[in-house]
Amino acid sequence: MNEAFNKLPDEKRSAILKAAYNEFEEHGFKRASTNKIAAKAGIGKGTLFYYFGNKKKLYQYLITTSFNIAYDEYLMQINFDKTDYFDRLESITDLKQKVSNLYPNELSFLSKLLLTPDDTEWSDVIQEKREESEKVWEKVLTENIDFSKFREDLPREKVLNLIKWGLEGYRKELEQKANSLGNSTVFSEEEIKYYYQEYNDYIDLLKRTYYKS
Amino acid sequence: MNEAFNKLPDEKRSAILKAAYNEFEEHGFKRASTNKIAAKAGIGKGTLFYYFGNKKKLYQYLITTSFNIAYDEYLMQINFDKTDYFDRLESITDLKQKVSNLYPNELSFLSKLLLTPDDTEWSDVIQEKREESEKVWEKVLTENIDFSKFREDLPREKVLNLIKWGLEGYRKELEQKANSLGNSTVFSEEEIKYYYQEYNDYIDLLKRTYYKS
DNA sequence: CAAAACATTGACCGACCTGGTCAGTAGTGG
DNA sequence: CCACTACTGACCAGGTCGGTCAATGTTTTG
Numbered sequence: 001m002n003e004a005f006n007k008l009p010d011e012k013r014s015a016i017l018k019a020a021y022n023e024f025e026e027h028g029f030k031r032a033s034t035n036k037i038a039a040k041a042g043i044g045k046g047t048l049f050y051y052f053g054n055k056k057k058l059y060q061y062l063i064t065t066s067f068n069i070a071y072d073e074y075l076m077q078i079n080f081d082k083t084d085y086f087d088r089l090e091s092i093t094d095l096k097q098k099v100s101n102l103y104p105n106e107l108s109f110l111s112k113l114l115l116t117p118d119d120t121e122w123s124d125v126i127q128e129k130r131e132e133s134e135k136v137w138e139k140v141l142t143e144n145i146d147f148s149k150f151r152e153d154l155p156r157e158k159v160l161n162l163i164k165w166g167l168e169g170y171r172k173e174l175e176q177k178a179n180s181l182g183n184s185t186v187f188s189e190e191e192i193k194y195y196y197q198e199y200n201d202y203i204d205l206l207k208r209t210y211y212k213s
Numbered sequence: 214m215n216e217a218f219n220k221l222p223d224e225k226r227s228a229i230l231k232a233a234y235n236e237f238e239e240h241g242f243k244r245a246s247t248n249k250i251a252a253k254a255g256i257g258k259g260t261l262f263y264y265f266g267n268k269k270k271l272y273q274y275l276i277t278t279s280f281n282i283a284y285d286e287y288l289m290q291i292n293f294d295k296t297d298y299f300d301r302l303e304s305i306t307d308l309k310q311k312v313s314n315l316y317p318n319e320l321s322f323l324s325k326l327l328l329t330p331d332d333t334e335w336s337d338v339i340q341e342k343r344e345e346s347e348k349v350w351e352k353v354l355t356e357n358i359d360f361s362k363f364r365e366d367l368p369r370e371k372v373l374n375l376i377k378w379g380l381e382g383y384r385k386e387l388e389q390k391a392n393s394l395g396n397s398t399v400f401s402e403e404e405i406k407y408y409y410q411e412y413n414d415y416i417d418l419l420k421r422t423y424y425k426s
Numbered sequence: 427c428a429a430a431a432c433a434t435t436g437a438c439c440g441a442c443c444t445g446g447t448c449a450g451t452a453g454t455g456g
Numbered sequence: 457c458c459a460c461t462a463c464t465g466a467c468c469a470g471g472t473c474g475g476t477c478a479a480t481g482t483t484t485t486g
Contacts, residue, residue: 004433031244034474044435046476055474158418165382166375173374179330205371209422217462247445257464259447268445 001061005051016041016048020062021105025112028119029059060125063113066106067129074099074107075136083146085160086203089167092140149211159210170202214274218264229254229261233275234318238325241332242272273338276326279319280342287312287320288349296359298373299416302380305353362424372423383415 019040023032034055038045052058077095082088100107114130232253236245247268251258265271290308295301313320327343387408
């Protein structure tokens with residue numbers, strides 16, 4: 001990566017990054033178009049290559065940057081003080097929400113990258129980071145958690161899975177609801193309150209079924 | 214569609230259909246390549262157009278055929294006699310399994326079609342069928358179900374959602390496990406038994422938490 | 427202020443892929 | 457021998473791709 005890129009005014013710099021993140025997130029490595037990235041970023045095509053050399057280097061730059069952000073701003077900031085499973089869950093969700101607002105392009109690019117299979121053949125670097133972050137994630141919802149609150153007549157691992165899948169399912173349904181109303185629409189404050197309430201209802205329901213009564 | 218196509222020996226006919234289903238499933242309408250379809254099917258490119266006229270007609274042929282199969286062989290065959298929610302769920306899963314084995318290309322093409330947003334701009338036909346099948350699906354897990362078995366102190370709709378999302382989550386994890394072991398590997402009989410048992414454990418767990426005790 | 431260094435551009439390149447066409451070949455039945 | 461159907465792949469124009477580079481600002485430097 002050319003140093004000139006770092007000396008750019010912030011506005012231009014992040015416009016380029018945003019264009020690149022979005023294009024790669026949407027189309028993956030192979031089908032992403034450097035033409036479109038340059039066009040969306042409002043710079044000449046040559047400039048893009050002047051900054052990054054070639055497509056692959058640009059992609060790798062995005063990967064390492066977004067991984068660093070996720071690591072420093074997200075994983076390292078998780079609060080391990082909360083010992084209640086659902087409180088821990090909530091604090092993680094909140095943190096993710098915050099980081100996602102600060103670095104929306106980076107985080108959504110990254111989660112797409114981790115979820116979808118590779119496009120590239122030279123994916124050694126990605127795979128490594130993938131596994132590393134998986135290890136950290138395992139700890140996040142187990143370390144220093146007070147599991148004595150859970151019913152002891154049910155298999156713990158399966159219960160935790162059902163909780164995870166249940167909340168995932170709810171989140172995905174919300175996403176789908178948001179998307180089907182057109183991409184540009186944002187939820188009103190009332191709606192947000194409603195869904196937040198509904199989310200809490202699910203949490204309560206899960207607590208009622210899986211915690212000791 | 215040219216009648217010559219129907220007169221083809223079954224082997225060739227289904228080779229062509231398989232190639233087409235797979236290509237469209239993998240890449241969607243726009244990015245699917247008629248060149249590749251012809252090549253995979255082992256026929257000349259001209260032949261493909263001789264049979265189907267153009268890409269769009271081919272695509273629509275696949276859509277209507279697969280919808281018909283799903284309707285006749287799947288939706289129409291659902292057994293509404295079982296009144297137990299989990300039994301109904303199981304019989305649907307079994308049926309889907311059977312149909313998926315008989316028409317693997319059609320069904321996986323179709324589910325991809327229903328899950329991912331359109332590629333096409335002329336999606337009126339698809340959208341219509343999409344909504345129609347959604348209506349049928351609503352009934353499938355509610356009509357003639359004995360809900361008195363469920364605990365009455367928990368909100369029914371949310372409970373049913375948690376069950377659905379939980380089993381979905383388990384299914385997806387199995388899928389992922391299968392994929393990460395390489396696409397060609399098939400589970401051994403022992404493994405299948407193990408996972409079937411695990412699946413039943415989840416069912417039991419759900420029954421224990423959500424049925425009256 | 428001129429020269430050197432850096433920054434930026436978009437026209438252009440060859441490679442590749444697309445959906446679709448069509449002249450030509452082969453086989454069949456009358 | 458002719459008419460007909462089935463079938464083929466070379467070929468077409470249109471488009472996109474990643475990448476290059478001569479030309480043209482713009483800054484920095486001596």
